[in-house]
Amino acid sequence: MRRSIATVCLSGTLEEKLEAIASARFDAVEIFENDFINYHGTAADVRRLCHDLGLGIDLYQPFRDFEGVSDAQFRRNLDRVERKFDIMEALGAPQLLVCSSCAPDAIADDARSAAQLYELAERAARRNITIGFEALAWSRHIRHYQHAWKIVKEANHPHLGILLDSFHILSLGDDPAAIADIPGDKIAFLQLADAPYKVMDVLQWSRHFRCFPGQGNFDLVTFLEKVLLAGYTGPLSLEVFNDHFRAAPTRPTAIDAYRSLLYLEEAVERRLAAPGDDVLLNQAREAAAARVELFSPPRIPALDGLAFIEFAVDTESERALAQVLGALGFRRAGEHRSKAVTLYRQGDIDIILNAEPGSFARSHFMQHGPSICALGIATEDSLRALNRATAFGCPRFEGRIGPNELKIPAIRAPDGSLIYFVPSTQGSKRLFEIDFLLEDETASAPSPTDLQAVDHIAQGLPQLRQDAWTLFYRAILGGEPGESMDLVDPYGLISTRGVATADRKLRFVLDVSDSDTTATARTITQLAGASVHHVSFSCADIFATVERLRANGVSFIPVSPNYYDDLPTRFVLDDALVARMAALGILYDATAEGEYFHVYTQVFAERFFFEIVQRNGAYDGYGAANAPARMMAHLRTNR
Ligand SMILES: O=C(O)c1ccc(O)c(O)c1
Numbered sequence: 001m002r003r004s005i006a007t008v009c010l011s012g013t014l015e016e017k018l019e020a021i022a023s024a025r026f027d028a029v030e031i032f033e034n035d036f037i038n039y040h041g042t043a044a045d046v047r048r049l050c051h052d053l054g055l056g057i058d059l060y061q062p063f064r065d066f067e068g069v070s071d072a073q074f075r076r077n078l079d080r081v082e083r084k085f086d087i088m089e090a091l092g093a094p095q096l097l098v099c100s101s102c103a104p105d106a107i108a109d110d111a112r113s114a115a116q117l118y119e120l121a122e123r124a125a126r127r128n129i130t131i132g133f134e135a136l137a138w139s140r141h142i143r144h145y146q147h148a149w150k151i152v153k154e155a156n157h158p159h160l161g162i163l164l165d166s167f168h169i170l171s172l173g174d175d176p177a178a179i180a181d182i183p184g185d186k187i188a189f190l191q192l193a194d195a196p197y198k199v200m201d202v203l204q205w206s207r208h209f210r211c212f213p214g215q216g217n218f219d220l221v222t223f224l225e226k227v228l229l230a231g232y233t234g235p236l237s238l239e240v241f242n243d244h245f246r247a248a249p250t251r252p253t254a255i256d257a258y259r260s261l262l263y264l265e266e267a268v269e270r271r272l273a274a275p276g277d278d279v280l281l282n283q284a285r286e287a288a289a290a291r292v293e294l295f296s297p298p299r300i301p302a303l304d305g306l307a308f309i310e311f312a313v314d315t316e317s318e319r320a321l322a323q324v325l326g327a328l329g330f331r332r333a334g335e336h337r338s339k340a341v342t343l344y345r346q347g348d349i350d351i352i353l354n355a356e357p358g359s360f361a362r363s364h365f366m367q368h369g370p371s372i373c374a375l376g377i378a379t380e381d382s383l384r385a386l387n388r389a390t391a392f393g394c395p396r397f398e399g400r401i402g403p404n405e406l407k408i409p410a411i412r413a414p415d416g417s418l419i420y421f422v423p424s425t426q427g428s429k430r431l432f433e434i435d436f437l438l439e440d441e442t443a444s445a446p447s448p449t450d451l452q453a454v455d456h457i458a459q460g461l462p463q464l465r466q467d468a469w470t471l472f473y474r475a476i477l478g479g480e481p482g483e484s485m486d487l488v489d490p491y492g493l494i495s496t497r498g499v500a501t502a503d504r505k506l507r508f509v510l511d512v513s514d515s516d517t518t519a520t521a522r523t524i525t526q527l528a529g530a531s532v533h534h535v536s537f538s539c540a541d542i543f544a545t546v547e548r549l550r551a552n553g554v555s556f557i558p559v560s561p562n563y564y565d566d567l568p569t570r571f572v573l574d575d576a577l578v579a580r581m582a583a584l585g586i587l588y589d590a591t592a593e594g595e596y597f598h599v600y601t602q603v604f605a606e607r608f609f610f611e612i613v614q615r616n617g618a619y620d621g622y623g624a625a626n627a628p629a630r631m632m633a634h635l636r637t638n639r
């Protein structure tokens with residue numbers, strides 16, 4: 001389907017927006033009026049600019065407070081709209097968005113509104129322009145799409161249709177089912193926006209918190225499905241008002257926007273292809289699928305958890321980090337055949353320290369200091385994973401390959417770090433057998449394995465990036481976002497959200513700092529830290545493990561005795577168990593599903609740290625309730 005976006009979604013000048021939109025591969029734009037009014041050039045200039053960029057102009061918007069007005073005002077409105085038609089003719093824009101009246105004196109009279117819209121459509125027809133009538137969720141009288149549709153149906157003019165905007169419909173909790181009954185050719189245009197659930201004034205919600213599909217909580221798949229069942233074949237257009245996106249760099253936001261449409265299209269394509277029990281619905285879905293072309297990338301292959309974590313280091317930080325890993329029970333398992341790269345192993349966890357000069361890791365190190373520069377994800381089909389990611393617009397990465405080394409497909413994550421797709425078909429460990437000189441495992445003295453696997457990767461992100469990462473993990477890896485929660489840092493709030501695959505083999509936690517002075521913000525800004533701020537390892541018996549690791553010299557964060565006094569007031573816990581936790585500094589959380597025991601190490605190089613966890617039962621969170629204890633402890637030791 002034709003993919004379009006409103007210029008209001010992006011930051012920058014009109015030229016910057018259009019260039020970013022074109023380079024993100026959109027077909028067309030909605031010109032938001034303010035972008036034109038403040039543009040220093042004529043409508044013909046904008047038309048030429050779009051033409052040269054290969055962009056269509058599908059719509060001009062918004063025209064406000066047109067209907068439900070007195071006869072005198074109506075005549076003035078008709079004069080007013082003729083001037084907009086002049087601009088649209090010069091732009092070559094075929095459609096005008098007219099939103100339902102918000103003026104306090106708007107008249108609640110459907111017949112009047114219908115008659116006025118009919119007259120407007122008559123005028124528009126003379127210019128070969130169509131009117132799309134949109135119900136704003138906060139307008140004076142016409143807030144619901146069923147109401148707007150009643151009026152459009154009453155007006156009954158071929159140059160007038162209803163404009164559907166997912167935000168207005170879903171924010172009011174309206175059921176989109178009835179959309180399927182609107183004749184497709186009476187749906188003039190379609191605007192798509194997602195949003196996180198919020199309990200707040202709907203106008204403020206709309207103007208500041210909309211986001212791209214897949215970044216929020218709305219069920220856009222059902223919404224778009226209904227629109228396609230109605231027979232709509234026009235553009236899919238994004239219209240997102242969002243404070244962060246208005247401030248974020250233009251091009252990356254446009255790329256994200258485009259990815260969000262692809263993500264939604266794929267989900268709807270699958271919905272239309274999925275046969276249900278309802279024979280009539282199946283036929284309607286089949287017919288809808290035949291009418292439109294939807295994005296259908298390679299499906300997500302089975303993903304089998306993290307194959308490795310790669311740190312960018314120099315010689316000095318390598319020594320320091322190797323010492324920390326050693327204390328945590330990792331053993332040095334091998335050396336790369338041709339590069340300054342070392343493998344550390346414990347349980348199923350493989351950690352690579354990369355100090356190779358001239359490598360990707362080195363440039364990452366120079367930018368961010370010691371940090372995680374790459375993750376390897378084990379998958380049954382690495383080429384399919386790669387092809388899916390590139391279909392969604394992720395850049396491929398081609399590293400330097402030495403003789404007889406495995407070539408592993410890789411892409412760049414949104415922060416420029418790498419994600420490798422490691423084929424697990426022959427066992428993901430094969431990579432190390434080929435590229436590394438492995439030390440003889442049987443030669444080293446058997447020691448108890450404390451850490452078993454990677455539980456999750458936690459990332460600290462700049463404010464503007466949480467939505468982009470959420471969409472990235474959803475689209476590329478099939479992650480499902482959990483709910484957002486606020487954590488209290490001594491110097492501000494952190495908003496956190498987990499994204500995990502359905503089988504929970506991959507879990508990521510996305511933290512965003514609302515303040516510039518939190519530890520999360522500081523590692524990102526002052527220290528130019530990369531996004532990963534901690535790696536969490538699972539173990540089977542956290543008491544035994546922490547005891548052993550403490551004896552090994554691992555330094556865990558101190559926890560206030562007040563914490564353990566408080567714990568029995570929050571949970572039903574045995575005194576002896578609380579005493580054991582207190583003795584080892586173990587934190588605790590529980591839900592109806594299960595329990596979460598965990599500890600954190602001190603921070604390495606002011607950038608990242610490790611967590612050790614034991615999950616009991618089906619606990620599915622990340623101990624968010626204990627984040628303030630962690631942040632306070634890290635702050636105290638850093639001082
Ligand atoms: O916030 C607004 O005023 C506004 C304007 C035009 C739209 O299409 C819309 O959905 C909202």
Ligand SMILES: [Mg+2]
Nearest residue numbers: 134165191239
């Ligand atoms: Mg709209």
